[in-house]
Amino acid sequence: MKPVLQIKNLRKDIGKKTIIHDLSLDVFAGEVFGFLGPNGAGKTTTIRMIVGLMGITSGEVLINGISIKKDFAKAIQHVGAIVENPEMYKFLTGYQNLLHYARMVKGVTKERINEVVELVGLEKRIHDKVKTYSLGMRQRLGLAQALLHKPSLLILDEPTNGLDPAGIREIRDYLRKLAKQEGLAVIVSSHLLSEMEMMCDRFAIIQHGRLVGIESVQDLVNSSQKVLLNVNPVEEAVSIIRQIYSNALRQVTKQGIEISVEREQIPAINAALVSKGVKVYGIQTVAKSLEERFLEMTGGNEIA
Amino acid sequence: MPSFISLIQNENMKIYRRMSTWVMIGLLALATIAGALMIKGTHKEEATGDWKKQIIAENQTLKAQLSEGNMPKAYNKQLEKQLRINEYRLEHELKPIASNSFWGFVVESSNLIEFITLFTIVIAAGSVANEFSWGTIKLLLIRPASRSKILLSKYAATILFAVCMLLFLLISSFIVSAVVFGVENVRDPYLAYQDGRVVETSMILHVLSVYGLNSVNLVMMVTFAFMISTVFRNSSFAIGLAIFLMFTGSQITMLLAAKFEWAKYSLFANTNLMQYIDGIPPVEGMTMSFSIMMLLVYFAAFNSLTWLIFKKRDIAA
Numbered sequence: 001m002k003p004v005l006q007i008k009n010l011r012k013d014i015g016k017k018t019i020i021h022d023l024s025l026d027v028f029a030g031e032v033f034g035f036l037g038p039n040g041a042g043k044t045t046t047i048r049m050i051v052g053l054m055g056i057t058s059g060e061v062l063i064n065g066i067s068i069k070k071d072f073a074k075a076i077q078h079v080g081a082i083v084e085n086p087e088m089y090k091f092l093t094g095y096q097n098l099l100h101y102a103r104m105v106k107g108v109t110k111e112r113i114n115e116v117v118e119l120v121g122l123e124k125r126i127h128d129k130v131k132t133y134s135l136g137m138r139q140r141l142g143l144a145q146a147l148l149h150k151p152s153l154l155i156l157d158e159p160t161n162g163l164d165p166a167g168i169r170e171i172r173d174y175l176r177k178l179a180k181q182e183g184l185a186v187i188v189s190s191h192l193l194s195e196m197e198m199m200c201d202r203f204a205i206i207q208h209g210r211l212v213g214i215e216s217v218q219d220l221v222n223s224s225q226k227v228l229l230n231v232n233p234v235e236e237a238v239s240i241i242r243q244i245y246s247n248a249l250r251q252v253t254k255q256g257i258e259i260s261v262e263r264e265q266i267p268a269i270n271a272a273l274v275s276k277g278v279k280v281y282g283i284q285t286v287a288k289s290l291e292e293r294f295l296e297m298t299g300g301n302e303i304a
Numbered sequence: 305m306p307s308f309i310s311l312i313q314n315e316n317m318k319i320y321r322r323m324s325t326w327v328m329i330g331l332l333a334l335a336t337i338a339g340a341l342m343i344k345g346t347h348k349e350e351a352t353g354d355w356k357k358q359i360i361a362e363n364q365t366l367k368a369q370l371s372e373g374n375m376p377k378a379y380n381k382q383l384e385k386q387l388r389i390n391e392y393r394l395e396h397e398l399k400p401i402a403s404n405s406f407w408g409f410v411v412e413s414s415n416l417i418e419f420i421t422l423f424t425i426v427i428a429a430g431s432v433a434n435e436f437s438w439g440t441i442k443l444l445l446i447r448p449a450s451r452s453k454i455l456l457s458k459y460a461a462t463i464l465f466a467v468c469m470l471l472f473l474l475i476s477s478f479i480v481s482a483v484v485f486g487v488e489n490v491r492d493p494y495l496a497y498q499d500g501r502v503v504e505t506s507m508i509l510h511v512l513s514v515y516g517l518n519s520v521n522l523v524m525m526v527t528f529a530f531m532i533s534t535v536f537r538n539s540s541f542a543i544g545l546a547i548f549l550m551f552t553g554s555q556i557t558m559l560l561a562a563k564f565e566w567a568k569y570s571l572f573a574n575t576n577l578m579q580y581i582d583g584i585p586p587v588e589g590m591t592m593s594f595s596i597m598m599l600l601v602y603f604a605a606f607n608s609l610t611w612l613i614f615k616k617r618d619i620a621a
Binding site: 083085286 | 305311444448449450616620
C-alpha cells in the first residue's frame with residue numbers, strides 16, 4: 001500500500017539550533033496516527049512543515065507522492081488541518097467562515113458545506129457569530145473546515161484540547177470512523193499518552209525533535225500487561241504464581257495480587273489457581289504498561 | 305486552485321462584515337454634511353456686485369509683488385498665473401467660484417480625502433497583521449492558493465476599499481452640495497493656465513483631477529502601512545507609524561528641503577503632485593516627471609519588500 005504521507009529525513013534549523021532532527025515516517029490510508037511527545041518536543045513544528053506553514057531546511061514531505069515544497073498547491077489540496085487551536089473569524093458566522101474556506105478550493109458546493117455542517121452537528125448554530133461559540137463548537141467548526149474539500153490526509157493538532165470528556169469521546173469515535181469508513185489517513189498530536197492509546201492505531205514518540213520510536217497500540221496491548229488478581233487465600237496464590245512464572249509477581253496490595261505477564265499467560269495462571277483450589281474472584285488488566293513503556297523509551301518523567 | 309475573484313470576495317467579506325468599517329463610512333458621510341453646514345454658517349451672503357472690485361484690488365497687490373522681483377522664480381510664476389486668471393475673469397464677467405457654491409464645496413470637500421487615507425491605512429494595517437493576531441493565518445495559508453496570490457488579493461481589496469470610499473465621497477459631496485448650496489453655478493467653467501494662456505475647461509474634469517492627484521498620496525501611504533503590517537505583523541504599529549508620517553512627513557521634508565538638496569529624494573517631497581499645478585515644489589528644479597519616477601521607485605520597493613517577507617516567513621503565530 002502506498003502511504004498517504006511520507007516524511008523523509010525531515011530537518012528544521014532555526015538560527016543555529018536544530019529543532020527537528022532527521023525525522024522519517026510513513027502514514028497510511030485508513031489509520032489514525034499519533035504524534036506523542038511532551039510540550040515543546042517538536043510535534044507542532046513537524047505539523048507546520050507538513051502543511052507548508054514553515055520552511056523545510058532539508059528532507060522531504062510527500063503527500064500522495066507530491067512534494068509540499070516543490071508543488072505546494074497540488075500537494076496541499078489533499079490535506080485538511082487544524083494547527084493548534086481552531087481559530088476562526090469571530091465576527092463572521094460559522095457558515096460565513098466555511099464559505100470563506102470553501103471559496104479557496106475548487107469544487108466545494110453549497111450542498112457540500114451543508115453536508116459537512118450536518119456531519120459535525122452544528123446545524124442549529126451555524127448562522128450565529130463564532131464569538132458566541134463554546135470551545136467545543138469551535139473545535140467542530142474547525143473540523144468542518146478541514147473536511148470541506150474531502151481531503152485524504154487529515155491533520156489535527158491537539159484535537160481534544162479544551163473539550164469535556166463527552167466531547168473528547170465524540171471526537172475520538174468520529175476520527176476512528178473517518179479512518180475506517182472513509183479511508184482517510186488521520187494524524188493527531190497529543191502530549192497525553194492515554195489519549196493516544198484510545199485514539200490511534202500507531203503513534204510516533206517524539207522527544208527533543210527526534211523520533212524516539214513508532215509503536216503500534218495493538219502490539220503494546222498484546223505484549224506485557226499488568227494484571228490484578230482478586231483471590232483467596234492470597235498466600236497460597238502467591239506461591240503458585242511463583243512456581244509457574246517466577247518473574248511475574250509485582251506486589252501484593254489490599255486490592256489483590258499485581259502481576260505482570262503477557263496476554264496469553266493469563267488463562268494459564270487462572271487455570272493453575274483454580275486447579276489448586278484457590279478462589280478467583282476477579283482478574284483485571286490494569287493498562288499501565290503503555291505508560292511504563294513510554295517512560296522507558298523517553299527515559300524520564302518529562303511527560304505531562 | 306481558487307480564482308483570484310473568490311479570494312477578493314473573501315477579503316471583502318472580512319472588511320465589510322466588520323462594524324468598524326461601517327463606522328468609518330458613517331464618519332465620512334457625517335464629515336461631508338458637517339463641512340457643508342459649517343461653510344454655510346460662516347460664509348454669509350457676500351455682496352454680489354463686489355467681486356469685481358475685490359479682484360481689481362487683488363490684482364494691484366499682485367502686480368506690486370511682481371514688480372519687486374525679489375521672490376523665487378516659482379513663486380513669481382504662481383503670482384502671474386493668478387493675475388492672468390483674474391484678468392480673464394474681469395474680461396469675461398466670470399464670477400470666481402466661492403466655497404459656498406455648488407462647485408466650491410465639491411472642490412473643498414476633496415480635503416476629506418485625508419480622512420479616506422486614514423481609514424484605508426486602518427484597513428491596510430489590519431489586512432495581514434490581524435490574520436496573525438487572530439491566529440487565522442494558519443488556516444488561511446494551508447489552502448491551494450499561493451502566498452503571493454493571497455497577499456495580492458489583500459492588497460487589491462484594500463485599494464478597492466479606497467476607490468469605493470472616494471466614489472462615495474464624490475457622490476455624497478455632489479448631493480450634499482446640491483442640497484445645501486443649490487446648483488446655481490453648475491455651468492461655470494474652470495479656468496486653467498496653460499502655456500501662458502488662460503483656458504476654460506470643465507469643472508467636473510478639474511474635480512476628478514484633484515481627486516486623482518490626492519489619491520497618489522493615499523496609495524503611497526496605504527502601501528507603506530501594508531508593508532509595515534506585513535513585516536511587523538502588528539496592526540497598531542502600522543497604523544501609528546503610517547499616520548505619524550502622513551501628518552509630519554511633509555513638514556519634516558520641508559525643513560530638510562530648505563537646507564539640503566537631497567530632500568527631493570524623500571517620499572514626502574514627491575507625494576503631493578498638486579504642487580506642480582497649484583503650488584511650488586519644495587526643492588527648485590523638481591518636475592512632475594521626476595516625482596512620478598520617485599513614486600514608482602518607492603512603490604516598487606515597498607511592494608517587493610512586503611511580498612518577499614510574506615512569501616518567505618515561517619508561520620509560527
